[in-house]
Amino acid sequence: MSDVIIIGAGLGGLICGAILSREGKTVTVLEQGTAIGGAMQSFSRGRFSFTPGLHYVGSVSSDDLLGRLLDYSGLDGLPWDRTDICEEVVIDGESFMIPVGYDAFKEYLERRFPGEKAGIESYVARIREITGRLETDSIPEAFGQSAGAFLEDTFKDPLIVKVLTGAVLRMDNDLSSLSLYEYARITDSFIRGTYRLAGAPALITGRLAGIIRENGGSIFTGKRVSRIAGSSVFCSDGSEYEAGTIVSDIHPAATVALCEDMRPSYVRRISSLKDSYGVFTVFIGLKPGTVRYVNHSISIDREISIHMGVPRSGEFADTVEIMAPVENCPCERDGDYRDWKEKNTERCLSIAESRIPGLREGIEMVFSSSPLTWKQFTGCAGAFGIRKDWKSPLVTVLSPRTPKANLFLTGQSVGLHGMLGVAMSALRTSGTILGKDLYSYI
Structure with missing residues (x-):
């Protein structure tokens, strides 16, 4: 019997496993696929190698949030290459080369949009205000505020709004639902620095798996979980595992569908939530x-x-x-x-x-x-998991806790998505299990 069973060996599950195993917990990770990593797997076709789930990340400096999260998780010293700019955004044939660093970012926008200097000042100040604090035990206030309304109220020129929301696959940029917190936290991370991993994602997943195993844990692939009952987890191959605590790194709707003893109202709530595109x-x-x-x-x-x-x-x-x-496939x-x-x-x-x-x-x-491919490998066709809606944050922003006392959630559907969001979620889930505010350790 283990202390903790983790369902799913994606980034969130592996970070949770690494943190909990370092805290003395015996961890067993169950992964349905033939390899660990979830969306962070590379694959080859002929002489070419592709990494569809890890293109670039925000600042990994030890002074910034993502860097501190990675260092604490045991992912310090990875070979990151800094990109030459934050992002190139093309609108109607015109390129905007968004630079890295707040001073350069602000100066560039003021040069391209001289009539928006006051708005740019206000924009930068608000983004930094939101991201300058960490709410670790409650839903941040800005989760209940509209990113679209903030941008429209801040700027007069619709072109600058298009530029500032033009990085289309950095987040679920549906401005009718996107919260100001989600927009600010992710935008801030990339303004501070943008990096690519100089190597395969196995550098990350292999490091985390090594930490789990070094601390007495186990990782099993080819283990599709079919049922959760009490403290037992049953797999489709007939195997059974038992632990006092169960963490699910798979989609919350798939998680509750496995549970025999989950409160029906919670199942209905989770099952009704929409996924991102x-x-x-x-x-x-x-x-x-x-x-x-x-x-x-x-x-x-x-x-x-x-x-x-x-x-x-x-x-x-x-x-x-x-x-x-x-949206449709x-x-x-x-x-x-x-x-x-x-x-x-x-x-x-x-x-x-x-x-x-x-x-x-x-x-x-x-x-x-296509999204069907994503669903095959991750169990979810949406790229960013459950869509968080600023109009209903208490419903769409999930807690790591569930009504089943020994079952916890982690991953991109809990909080934010991407490497930053998943690492934040894993730290919060691990801290909830341990009864510690782990953010104070980073």
């Missing part, structure tokens, strides 16, 4: 020496985001990933699905070529994935 991705392997590497991400007209893999050597890119948000892999993928691939390539001339001629290999 899904992502369609075009994976491109390039002919050698055809497309120059761009050391930052490019978002175009809030329709696509372009990411180039860090090249093995030289100034030319090896791979490109084009990602597009999609065919439910079955039939002829309509194939047609839908072909049309979306062509649309993504056409938009990307407006910024990267010659991209199509440089293609050696191209294929795509």
Whole structure:
């Protein structure tokens, strides 16, 4: 019998496992797939390697929140490469090269939008005010405030609003539901610094798995959980595991569906919550020496985001990933699905070529994935888990606790998404289990 069973070996589950095992808990991690990492897995096609779940992250400096979270989780000293700018946002053919650092960020926007100096001052001050404190035991007030209303009230020129929300795949940019807290916390992290991992995500997941095992824990793959009853977790292969505490890193709706003894009203609440939009991705392997590497991400007209893999050597890119948000996707892999993928691939390539001339001629290999692919590997078709709605934060922002006293939640549906959000969620979940405010340790 273990102290803690963790269902799902995604980033959130592994960080929880590493923290709890270092605190003396015996941890068992159960992963349904053949490899750990969840969305943070790389894969290869021919001579090309792709990492669809980890393109770039916010500041990993030890002075900033994400860096402190990673250091505390045992992920210090990883090889991060800083990008040359924060993000390139293209609106109607005009490029905005958003710089890193608040001073440079502010100066750049004031130069591009001289009539918005007062608004820019107010914008920066409000973002820094929200992110300058950590509410660890309650829902931050800004979770109940609208990001869209804040931006519209702050600026007169709609173009600057488009620029400041143009990084389309950094967050679920549905301004009708996006909370000011979610917008501010993620925006702040990227303004402070933007980084790519110089290597495969296994550098991260392998480090966390090593911490768990070094402290007496175990990780099992090929273990699809089929039922949770009391302190027991049952798998579809007939195996059974028992622990005083159970942590679920899978989607909350999938979690409550496994429980025999969960309060019906909680099941209805979780099952009724909407997920964020899904992502369609075009994976491109390039002919050698055809497309120059761009050391930052490019978002175009809030329709696509372009990411180039860090090249093995030289100034030319090896791979490109084009990602597009999609709300609706065919439910079955039939002829309509194939047609839908072909049309979306062509649309993504056409938009990307407006910024990267010659991209199509440089293609050696191209294929795509859809929200159905995400659902197959992560159990959720939405890229950012449950959609948090500023109009109903008490319903859509979940606590790590559940009505089942020994069952806790973690992952991107609890709090924020992305590496920052998942690390924050894991720290909060672990602290709740341990009865400690772990934020005071970072």
